[in-house]
Amino acid sequence: MTNTFGGKPHVLILGGGSVGLTTASELRKTLGSEVAITVVDPRPYMTYAPFLPEVGAGSIDPRDVLAPLRKVLPGSKIVTGSVSAIRSAENTVEVLTEEDETLEIAYDYLVVGLGAVPRLLPIPGLAENAIGFKQVEEATAVRDRILANLAEAATTKDPAVRKRLLTFTFIGGGFAGGEAVSEAEDMVRDALRYYPDLHSSDIRFVLVDAAPFVFPELTEDQRAYVLNQLRERGIEVKLETFLNSAENGVIKTSDGDEFETDLLVWNAGVRPNPVLADEETSDLPVVTERGPLMGKLEALADLRVNGADGPLENVFAAGDCAAVPDLASGEGKFCPPNAQHAVRQGKRVADNITRSVQGRPLVDYYHKNLGVMATLGMYKGVGRLNVGDKELDIRGLPAWAMARAYHVYAMPTVGRKASVLAGWVSNLISRRDIIGIPQAETPRAAFEYAANAGKKK
Ligand SMILES: Cc1cc2nc3c(=O)[nH]c(=O)nc-3n(C[C@H](O)[C@H](O)[C@H](O)COP(=O)(O)OP(=O)(O)OC[C@H]3O[C@@H](n4cnc5c(N)ncnc54)[C@H](O)[C@@H]3O)c2cc1C
Secondary structure, rough: EEOOOOOEEEEEEEOOOOOHHHHHHHHHHHHHHHOEEEEEEEOOOOEOHHHHHHHHHHOHHHHHEEEEEHHHOOEEEEEEEEEEEEEEHEEEEEEOOOOOOEEEEEOEEEOOOOOOOEEOOOOOHHHHHHHHHHHHHHHHHHHHHHHHHHHHOOOOHHHHHHHHHOOOEEEEEOOHHHHHHHHHHHHHHHHHHHHHOOOOOHOOOEEOOOOOOOOOOOHHHHHHHHHHHHHHHHEEEOOOOOOOOOOOHEEEEEOOOOOEEEEEEOOOOEOOHHHHHEEEEEEEOEEOOOOOOOOOOOOOOOOEEEOOEEOOOOOOEEEEHHHOOOOOOOOOOOOOOOOHHHHHHHHHHHHHHHHHHOOOOOOOOOOOOEEEEEEEEOOEEEEEEOOEEEEEEOOOOHHHHHHHHHHHHHHHHHHHHHHHHHHHHHHHOOOOOOOOHHHOOOOOHHHHHHHHHHHHH
16 A cells, blocks of 8 residues: 655645646645645646647647646656545545556545546447547547548549548537537638648538537627537538437438438537446545536535535545536536636645645635637637626637637646647648548558568568
């Protein structure tokens, strides 16, 4: 069992995402070497998810949206593995490594920042054929598939194959899904200048959503603006429509449409990390009522977890896996799951752990939402900003520029900020890249081909 750290309090942080990274780096600032910090994550890096739509559109290099935990958190122990059991009654956590070893780690303070996973529905063919859009490899694969399909479609003689190759289907028109499809369409429009054999009318982007609108966080007026803009750009937006089946790459929707697609991207909602909802893997109580909070840890306003018998003094939760009261919005309201809150909650957790170590009273989390912003492709954006008591709607170039500026500011590490900016400047000078490398998923194929070709001789 990993245990004492020379008498220092040991803070164990589960998840090295927005919450985990922020909590660890802030704790180092406030408690210095008086605290031992361990961060557990199956990935040795933090992903800045708000930039994933631009990764999917080839505007940002995949590596530039990742912050390497070992580099960003010097002095902290990074454990590359997945939390497989949380035993708060014993102050221990079990971690499964890539090599199938089980580690048991004891803690004085526990921070749960395990985030969320895609929420799948029992739709035939969905699990087998769709791809999510929460991880860097998913956004990269979407970019590679779309760009490779343009090259294949320009070459094939079969019109049906060409149609399938050029049909891209996105399910879910929330912020992540709406940005993903808009950015991808913009990339294709840009790339088409290099494909004299393809015309924009050959391309079919379909966005399906069960709701009567896209971008639910926006005002009615703004939603209408975005919908109009997407439709003007040729994106087929099917509202109040369900995906009924995706078997063998054939999409069937509830409006009676049926078509073949070569890419199905699922963005229709998330649910809290399933490790928390299973009694076998966690003894922390979660919200059980049906609704948007179901499966989340119930956090108090000071971000301690509310246990079955009252607040747990040494367990904190924040971000997408926690139901955190939104004091700025009023009684009974909870913070929306976004990076804006996750990072600030991480800071509050670090400060409250510092206070607890020093015997000072904890402080409640309070943050007035700054608003929401989305990029919809080069020079196109939309957003709603909270300025004092007023809400300000912005759209077009100013919204796009503000969204980009905000995310560069929020992206961890100076080096990554610089890389993102350098990439954008390079794209301005020489246009963004049009190479898709789906072969990256099968790197041994060329070698195996050479080996087999040799055998035939
Ligand atoms: C495409 C996309 C676009 C977005 N755009 C925006 C935006 O524009 N603005 C905004 O504010 N928010 C945006 N968000 C939401 C934002 O990224 C999340 O709300 C935020 O990252 C939540 O932070 P978190 O720390 O709770 O979770 P994450 O940042 O997701 O971190 C969770 C961590 O837990 C790790 N983990 C998972 N399972 C285990 C396990 N068993 N053991 C150990 N570790 C584990 C994961 O690897 C991950 O590193 C976007 C999200 C996506 C997917």
